[in-house]
Amino acid sequence: MKKEKDVKESVKQRYGEIASKGLSCCSSSCSCSGGAVDQTEAVGYSKDEIGSVPEEAVMGLGCGNPSALAELKAGETVLDLGSGAGIDAFLAANRVGKNGKVIGVDMTPEMIKKANENAKKGNYNNVEFKLGEIENLPIEDNSIDVILSNCVINLSPDKPKVYREVFRVLKPGGRILISDIVTNGELPPEIKKNFEAWAACIAGGMEKGAYLNLIKEAGFKKIEIVKENVYDEPSLDEAIKGKIISIQLRAYK
Numbered sequence: 009m010k011k012e013k014d015v016k017e018s019v020k021q022r023y024g025e026i027a028s029k030g031l032s033c034c035s036s037s038c039s040c041s042g043g044a045v046d047q048t049e050a051v052g053y054s055k056d057e058i059g060s061v062p063e064e065a066v067m068g069l070g071c072g073n074p075s076a077l078a079e080l081k082a083g084e085t086v087l088d089l090g091s092g093a094g095i096d097a098f099l100a101a102n103r104v105g106k107n108g109k110v111i112g113v114d115m116t117p118e119m120i121k122k123a124n125e126n127a128k129k130g131n132y133n134n135v136e137f138k139l140g141e142i143e144n145l146p147i148e149d150n151s152i153d154v155i156l157s158n159c160v161i162n163l164s165p166d167k168p169k170v171y172r173e174v175f176r177v178l179k180p181g182g183r184i185l186i187s188d189i190v191t192n193g194e195l196p197p198e199i200k201k202n203f204e205a206w207a208a209c210i211a212g213g214m215e216k217g218a219y220l221n222l223i224k225e226a227g228f229k230k231i232e233i234v235k236e237n238v239y240d241e242p243s244l245d246e247a248i249k250g251k252i253i254s255i256q257l258r259a260y261k
Contacts, residue, residue, distance in 0.1 A: 028118045044068035048095070051187075051254070052076065052235075061098040062126040071159035071254040072187025075099040077234050078258075080108075084153040087177065088112040089142045089170075090160025094123035094135070100156060101135045111152075112137040113145060143169045147177040155184045159254075162189040162213050171226035178261045184228070187256045190216040192238070216253060228259040 047068030048058055057076070058066055075096050080086065080103040088097045091112025101110045112135065114120055123137045140146040142157075143166050155174055164170050174184060191213045214222075223231055235256040 062130045065093045065095040065126045072256045074156040074185045074187045078185040083107040086110045086154045087152045089157035110135045113140045145173045158187045175226045189213040231259040
């Protein structure tokens with residue numbers, strides 16, 4: 009229990025620093041090149057999408073572009089887990105329109121502050137950001153049409169609880185589009201115990217099969233991987249080369 013608390017506090021501190029000081033999420037174990045815009049393009053965002061949201065919402069922290077694959081419709085209510093500075097929430101807001109609503113939840117006060125500033129700059133009246141943990145969502149049961157998350161659930165030390173919460177707040181027939189990090193086999197123990205690697209979206213990655221199984225156990229149906237990418241860049245630590253996979257998955261309640 010103490011380790012879970014320590015992991016969460018380490019992640020919260022790191023992302024607070026990223027929000028307030030403009031630091032990177034990269035560690036010595038992962039590969040990041042270029043600035044925030046380059047990193048954001050590299051994981052699947054178009055120049056038009058990047059240009060359509062407030063500049064400071066683009067921080068290069070994701071591992072995919074979930075809103076692009078969620079097939080959002082006008083009037084839908086969307087929840088963004090670990091919303092950060094708001095890029096996915098704002099893109100979703102552009103798609104659901106003024107009759108739709110987007111709620112972003114993040115556990116880092118500095119990120120919530122930054123997201124609210126960005127919402128004000130962009131005149132987003134259909135977006136709300138809430139401080140909270142994805143293991144204990146401040147959201148009513150059966151109230152959300154679509155849930156997005158971008159490279160955040162791997163940061164949680166209690167992923168089964170996250171997916172039980174996701175299932176609880178989603179409307180019957182609702183869908184999730186999750187971008188996340190999983191692994192091909194188990195990671196070395198020294199990586200799993202490294203708080204810096206947790207904050208860099210590496211150490212918390214579950215083995216792919218086990219990850220998909222816990223989503224099924226939470227009650228979801230029609231689980232499918234929409235996109236998948238194996239990280240094997242030469243600059244990666246040899247201990248994890250070929251073991252880290254970014255996936256984008258869709259499932260239904």
